[in-house]
Amino acid sequence: MAHATTFMGYYRPDGRVGIRNYVIAVGNCSCANGLINQIAARVPGVVPMIHTDGCSTPRENERWRETLVGVCCNPNIYAAIIVGVGCETDDAKEIGKRVEKESGGKPVYAAVVQQDGGGAKVIEACVKAAEKFVADAAKCERKEAPISKLVLATECGGSDALSGVTANPAIGYVSDWIVSNGGTSILSEIPELFGTEEILAARSVTPEVGQKVKNLIYEWQERTRYLLGENTGRTLARGNMEGGLTTIQEKALGCVHKGGTSTVMDVIDYSERVGDRKGLIIMDGPGYDTDNVTGCFASGAQLFMFSTGRGNPLGYPVAPVIKICSNSKTYYAVGGDDGDMDINAGAIITDGLKPEELGEQCIEYLLDVCNGKQTRPEINGYGGAMCVWSTSSPF
Amino acid sequence: MKKGIRLNPKDNVGVVIQEVVPGDEVDFDNGLVVKALDSIRVPHKMAVKDIKTGDYVIKYGEIMGYATKDIPAGSHVHDHNCDSEKLMK
Structure with missing residues (x-):
């Protein structure tokens, strides 16, 4: 049986093609998960990504960093909100810069509780950024892509x-x-x-x-x-x-x-x-x-x-x-x-x-x-x- | 006659796809019919040949373990008579 050799997907800045078009909010460590849940609850269309770890485990840091960056760069993701608390091993804003660079300019907003005025202010700022990302994501259109993608x-x-x-x-x-x-x-x-x-x-x-x-x-x-x-x-x-x-x-x-x-x-x-x-x-x-x-x-x-x-x-x-x-x-x-x-x-x-x-x-x-x-x-x-x-x- | 699947001609076990009680004859295709000695649930394994202590238990044509006791054809093959610990690094 002959099957289609193409599918309809979302082209991303790095040339990869998503088959879904999500905006995510993700914690840089599990201490940020309470904020992630609130941001997602406030903005329909934002998916909360609940990080199960992220800090205080020296042998895991590199793997977790690569995983977090890789998740955000996956072409199913249109844009990412990254929330850090500040005292954790990795810097959420540095993670955000890495995602922007590796993904060829994917929309990213990163905020840190201990640098940006505490939890309430971080939630407000992330909600504002997320609302724009969700509105922009809705304008993305599927285009034909080969199975090789x-x-x-x-x-x-x-x-x-x-x-x-x-x-x-x-x-x-x-x-x-x-x-x-x-x-x-x-x-x-x-x-x-x-x-x-x-x-x-x-x-x-x-x-x-x-x-x-x-x-x-x-x-x-x-x-x-x-x-x-x-x-x-x-x-x-x-x-x-x-x-x-x-x-x-x-x-x-x-x-x-x-x-x-x-x-x-x-x-x-x-x-x-x-x-x-x-x-x-x-x-x-x-x-x-x-x-x-x-x-x-x-x-x-x-x-x-x-x-x-x-x-x-x-x-x-x-x-x-x-x-x-x-x-x-x-x-x-x-x-x-x-x-x-x-x-x-x-x-x-x-x-x-x-x-x-x-x-x-x-x-x-x-x-x-x-x-x-x-x-x-x-x-x-x-x-x-x-x-x-x-x-x-x-x- | 009950039905079973033997995946590879080298296999000395087959998977039963109908519940089996002692005395049931199970057809594993190609004329291989084995009389059950045990009750065997779907999709557990039945020995289709006699397997001696220490012999390899073969499924998919590959080694999945070895017999920890003699297993007569028709027996239920599971953790009470099959292990793989010595195959590991």
């Missing part, structure tokens, strides 16, 4: 033993289609790749990239061994095991299907910008979905395909997340066609749908979503906080 991130959460049989191969089908059209696909959740290192290394573009993939997986295995000892093979959630998954390798052998059959082109850090990279990319990051989606979004993903067997409802506040369910029982148990899921991959088993027919349906669905169709998590309002990944505890 798309960065898809693939996720799985609340997997069961059918995720790797029905839903993940369908995601892989879409990922391969994006790659074959010159776009980019991010595969991550490294603990959910344990046991697939030889498969991925053999599929890597050079031996050096293959070694990077292996080293990253081994590094995570050692971290897991340190934390779990003899239980290290059971890096699974309770729901995964109830869903029939026995070892992390079994889960991973299903998860890796999200990356389809494409060549692995490179390995990037958590939230490192995809930049000019095309094809299938592996991003460092945890299997915990809320942290992983933020990293992928900061890297530049405009949308997600997210498989689940148990019925995980998670979305993202500023990106469409297409939920694809591995089995019909769960699909109907969480609301059916008007419920929490977008696509029922369980139809392969219950309705005799062929895997390639499902893959083709998923591509058409994704194109509709790129052009503005709302996903079930967007309709339901299931985007959560801006959770950021940490490997260390705060001081």
Whole structure:
């Protein structure tokens, strides 16, 4: 089946293309979240991005800074309000300048409570700036863009033993289609790749990239061994095991299907910008979905395909997340066609749908979503906080 | 006859897609029919061959773990008889 080779999106100053057109208010650290909530409540159209950390954890500062800048620079964001409190590790106004520079001049307003007259004055100033940004955003128009402008991130959460049989191969089908059209696909959740290192290394573009993939997986295995000892093979959630998954390798052998059959082109850090990279990319990051989606979004993903067997409802506040369910029982148990899921991959088993027919349906669905169709998590309002990944505890 | 899925000809386990009770025959396609020894929920795994202690458990044609005890064909395969700890760094 021939699919469209373009979509209608929002061109940004840096040449990237958004599929949504958001104004966000984001805290430079979690101490600013009370202000963020009030700014968003006062200005309809502003999305509050609730930072779950941001200060007092020396080993994390660089990663968090890159993540915050990357989130604001993502092309789904038209403009950003950044609020600092003043005493935190990073300077919110410096972050704002970095966003302006990296994004090629995206509208940004940054304010700091301890420099700008206290919370009440900062809220008033941010509300004023946000009202203008929302009015300006409404004037943006979608224009035709090639598929090569798309960065898809693939996720799985609340997997069961059918995720790797029905839903993940369908995601892989879409990922391969994006790659074959010159776009980019991010595969991550490294603990959910344990046991697939030889498969991925053999599929890597050079031996050096293959070694990077292996080293990253081994590094995570050692971290897991340190934390779990003899239980290290059971890096699974309770729901995964109830869903029939026995070892992390079994889960991973299903998860890796999200990356389809494409060549692995490179390995990037958590939230490192995809930049000019095309094809299938592996991003460092945890299997915990809320942290992983933020990293992928900061890297530049405009949308997600997210498989689940148990019925995980998670979305993202500023990106469409297409939920694809591995089995019909769960699909109907969480609301059916008007419920929490977008696509029922369980139809392969219950309705005799062929895997390639499902893959083709998923591509058409994704194109509709790129052009503005709302996903079930967007309709339901299931985007959560801006959770950021940490490997260390705060001081 | 109940239905199951074996994903790769190398696999010594299959996924049941209908609830299974002891004595049920499960069709894993290509003429492979295995009589269940245990009750197995959807979508849990059944051994489709005898698996000896220490043998690899194979799914998707790849190693997903090893047997921690002898697993006769028709048994439920899960954390009580399969682990992967020794496969990790």
